[in-house]
Amino acid sequence: MVSLHNRKFISADSDKCVGCQVCEYACSFTHDKVFNAVKSRIRVVRSNQSMKSIALTCRKCQEPACVAACPRDALSQSLETGTIIIDQDQCNGCGWCIEACNYGAMMMHPESKTVYVCDLCQYRPDGPQCVKWCPEEALTVVTSDVLAQKARLNAIKKLFQEHEELEK
Amino acid sequence: MLGYAGTILYIDLTTGKSRTEKTTEETAKKYIGGIGLGMKLWLSNSKAGVDPLSPENPLVLSLGPVSGTMFPTGGNGHAFISKSPATGGVGEAVSHGTFGAELKRAGYDAIVFTGKAEKPVYLWIDDEAIQLMDASRVWGKSPGETEDAIKDEIGDYYVRVAAIGLAGEKQSKMANIINEKTRAAGRTGLGAVMGSKNLKAIAVRGTHDIKVAKGEEFMDMVKEFHERMKGPASMRYRTLGTVENLTIANDLYCMPTKNYSGSHLDKVETINADEINERFVAKIIGCNSCAMRCEHEALVREGPYKGALARIEYDNLWALGPNCGVDKLDSIIKAAELCTYYGLDATSTGVTISFLMDCHEKGILSHEELGGIDAHFGNGDAVVQLVEKIGKREGIGDLLADGAKAAAAKIGKGSTELAQHIKGLEVTGYDLRCLKTAALAAAVSFRGADHSRSGAYQLDMKGKVDRTKAEKGRGKLVKEGENMLAVIDSLIVCKNSKATYYKELADLAKLYSAVTGLDMSSAELEATGERIINLARLINIREGLTRNDDTLPWKALNQPITEDGPAKGAVVTQDELDLLLDDYYNSRGWTVEGVPPATKLQELGLAEFKSIVEGKEA
Numbered sequence: 001m002v003s004l005h006n007r008k009f010i011s012a013d014s015d016k017c018v019g020c021q022v023c024e025y026a027c028s029f030t031h032d033k034v035f036n037a038v039k040s041r042i043r044v045v046r047s048n049q050s051m052k053s054i055a056l057t058c059r060k061c062q063e064p065a066c067v068a069a070c071p072r073d074a075l076s077q078s079l080e081t082g083t084i085i086i087d088q089d090q091c092n093g094c095g096w097c098i099e100a101c102n103y104g105a106m107m108m109h110p111e112s113k114t115v116y117v118c119d120l121c122q123y124r125p126d127g128p129q130c131v132k133w134c135p136e137e138a139l140t141v142v143t144s145d146v147l148a149q150k151a152r153l154n155a156i157k158k159l160f161q162e163h164e165e166l167e168k
Numbered sequence: 169m170l171g172y173a174g175t176i177l178y179i180d181l182t183t184g185k186s187r188t189e190k191t192t193e194e195t196a197k198k199y200i201g202g203i204g205l206g207m208k209l210w211l212s213n214s215k216a217g218v219d220p221l222s223p224e225n226p227l228v229l230s231l232g233p234v235s236g237t238m239f240p241t242g243g244n245g246h247a248f249i250s251k252s253p254a255t256g257g258v259g260e261a262v263s264h265g266t267f268g269a270e271l272k273r274a275g276y277d278a279i280v281f282t283g284k285a286e287k288p289v290y291l292w293i294d295d296e297a298i299q300l301m302d303a304s305r306v307w308g309k310s311p312g313e314t315e316d317a318i319k320d321e322i323g324d325y326y327v328r329v330a331a332i333g334l335a336g337e338k339q340s341k342m343a344n345i346i347n348e349k350t351r352a353a354g355r356t357g358l359g360a361v362m363g364s365k366n367l368k369a370i371a372v373r374g375t376h377d378i379k380v381a382k383g384e385e386f387m388d389m390v391k392e393f394h395e396r397m398k399g400p401a402s403m404r405y406r407t408l409g410t411v412e413n414l415t416i417a418n419d420l421y422c423m424p425t426k427n428y429s430g431s432h433l434d435k436v437e438t439i440n441a442d443e444i445n446e447r448f449v450a451k452i453i454g455c456n457s458c459a460m461r462c463e464h465e466a467l468v469r470e471g472p473y474k475g476a477l478a479r480i481e482y483d484n485l486w487a488l489g490p491n492c493g494v495d496k497l498d499s500i501i502k503a504a505e506l507c508t509y510y511g512l513d514a515t516s517t518g519v520t521i522s523f524l525m526d527c528h529e530k531g532i533l534s535h536e537e538l539g540g541i542d543a544h545f546g547n548g549d550a551v552v553q554l555v556e557k558i559g560k561r562e563g564i565g566d567l568l569a570d571g572a573k574a575a576a577a578k579i580g581k582g583s584t585e586l587a588q589h590i591k592g593l594e595v596t597g598y599d600l601r602c603l604k605t606a607a608l609a610a611a612v613s614f615r616g617a618d619h620s621r622s623g624a625y626q627l628d629m630k631g632k633v634d635r636t637k638a639e640k641g642r643g644k645l646v647k648e649g650e651n652m653l654a655v656i657d658s659l660i661v662c663k664n665s666k667a668t669y670y671k672e673l674a675d676l677a678k679l680y681s682a683v684t685g686l687d688m689s690s691a692e693l694e695a696t697g698e699r700i701i702n703l704a705r706l707i708n709i710r711e712g713l714t715r716n717d718d719t720l721p722w723k724a725l726n727q728p729i730t731e732d733g734p735a736k737g738a739v740v741t742q743d744e745l746d747l748l749l750d751d752y753y754n755s756r757g758w759t760v761e762g763v764p765p766a767t768k769l770q771e772l773g774l775a776e777f778k779s780i781v782e783g784k785e786a
Binding site: 025 | 240243273398454457
């Protein structure tokens with residue numbers, strides 16, 4: 001089993017994200033050969049008069065609430081990658097997992113009426129297509145360790161910037 | 169025939185009934201979509217001489233074949249087309265955002281609205297389900313507030329909304345239609361047409377798939393254009409934004425100031441692109457599918473206008489700033505915010521305010537007549553107050569709400585010479601006196617004073633031609649620019665992406681084929697652009713416009729630029745304008761009166777409309 005430290009998921013930098021939804025198009029085209037936001041595994045949210053935008057998708061939680069919530073044992077988590085695996089025969093589209101997910105990452109497919117979720121484009125040799133297509137380079141495949149490092153670096157940058165401004 | 173949803177929706181707001189028609193392959197190829205398809209549908213569903221604000225005037229909302237796909241800038245466009253209450257001719261405005269993509273997924277290529285609802289309504293499109301909803305709760309609200317309230321009522325954050333504000337409800341001829349809170353189908357007063365129909369908003373949720381014909385080729389194009397859009401062709405939009413034009417135009421002495429009193433400012437440091445970006449821009453956002461995001465959101469962080477937030481482009485910056493002699497960004501941003509709040513076209517509003525200031529400075533209107541507003545050039549607070557008055561149609565605002573031409577007609581006293589408009593539509597921020605290709609383009613533009621119907625100002629400003637000279641050959645240049653932009657606005661891709669089509673129409677023809685699967689060559693597309701321009705001309709002719717309407721504002725014809733500089737003394741004389749018009753009509757194959765002869769219509773496949781030109785060809 002991959003430890004939490006190595007588990008990869010897709011993260012959006014809200015400073016870089018402009019809300020263009022290119023990731024949604026890339027996702028639905030990769031998986032379904034169509035352009036359709038409601039078939040995308042990653043969704044863009046703009047809020048506060050568009051001053052903040054971010055794309056959200058599955059974060060491959062260590063103890064996934066979606067798996068725990070499923071009353072039909074249709075969901076499981078890949079030990080290898082942390083990806084949520086959906087047993088399409090077992091899923092009856094009840095939506096408990098959608099309600100349980102804090103990130104809105106579980107979605108109901110408009111046609112199959114079963115849930116679907118980010119699979120990190122596991123069958124694509126070049127990895128997650130949303131990351132590849134994002135024109136702002138706002139999306140990255142990360143581990144929680146990498147995110148922590150980024151946060152530290154940003155904190156330091158900000159500290160010194162404030163320090164410099166005070167000295168002016 | 170992929171790319172097209174295949175359905176045109178007709179809604180009679182009087183009866184509340186709707187019906188659909190199929191989008192035929194013939195119509196699709198002939199008019200593409202967007203403004204081309206919209207004008208065709210308008211012309212075929214209206215009678216000559218229709219009052220723009222009557223129930224009989226159809227309002228068309230149309231998409232292009234590229235709308236709803238991943239093509240950068242193209243996935244998100246929509247266009248409104250009707251008879252303009254401002255010009256009496258073609259009213260047309262394109263907007264981007266994400267509304268168009270949603271409407272395409274709902275399954276429509278166009279919607280034709282006719283009639284008038286008994287009470288304020290909004291249209292709720294949930295794929296095939298069409299419902300007119302009570303809009304009494306949102307009547308009087310801003311487009312942004314309306315959007316939030318509708319999303320709340322329907323209970324879906326991803327519902328997309330295009331709405332009018334108070335100005336549209338009160339049928340101001342400068343009213344626009346706003347989607348996603350900051351994007352506007354701005355020009356020619358189509359918000360008033362919507363208001364006249366008691367139609368407050370259009371809300372849509374679309375869940376159907378959009379497929380393209382040649383998936384692999386299409387995705388290769390997307391990739392290619394993502395790369396191009398990272399390059400120099402769109403650098404300006406991605407970095408400083410269109411506000412960079414301010415310095416460029418100012419350096420060339422072609423930035424009209426104080427209602428065309430001047431064409432240059434000695435100091436622009438307080439309002440230039442660097443200042444805006446360093447001190448005000450809080451976030452740059454992008455439209456759906458775009459890879460060259462350009463929308464600069466400017467936030468006022470201190471002072472009396474603290475908290476004001478508006479999308480800033482050269483157009484609204486110029487109209488509410490230098491054009492009114494204002495050099496303070498906080499009031500410009502506040503005025504821009506209010507334009508969006510009330511649903512007013514900022515260009516037309518700014519030029520109407522500068523007209524009023526001109527009248528006041530020349531003693532045509534007294535302080536009392538202005539309701540106590542100190543409308544002197546340079547008073548940014550007065551601009552803010554006037555936008556508010558216009559939005560509410562209150563006091564002096566009622567006089568101004570229908571634009572500069574209408575206001576001058578009411579004021580009289582020689583004020584028509586101060587109204588900077590063409591065909592009733594207010595001018596934009598490029599001084600036509602010293603940009604003579606742009607002057608011709610503005611004079612013949614089918615929707616009135618406008619730089620973006622041909623892009624000819626770029627030829628002048630980039631020095632591709634001698635901008636101070638009126639000479640033969642400009643007609644052909646304007647014609648080519650118009651054809652190209654007619655195609656761009658019909659596909660619909662964003663005008664800001666124009667420079668990324670290195671092979672111009674050949675690139676766009678390839679895109680059309682990849683999306684639709686229909687064969688299209690660049691020559692065919694060129695002919696299509698020409699067809700669409702001729703169609704627009706036919707509409708204007710049917711509605712009574714003539715060569716006399718292809719003219720310039722009084723100041724551009726009579727008041728030379730006075731500042732010392734490269735443009736000193738520049739003006740467009742009537743002789744020069746006539747030479748340019750003759751050259752343009754000739755290159756279009758039109759008569760000297762600017763009428764397309766029946767043979768031309770035949771050649772372009774527009775024979776069904778030849779009765780419009782009968783008896784006018786001589």
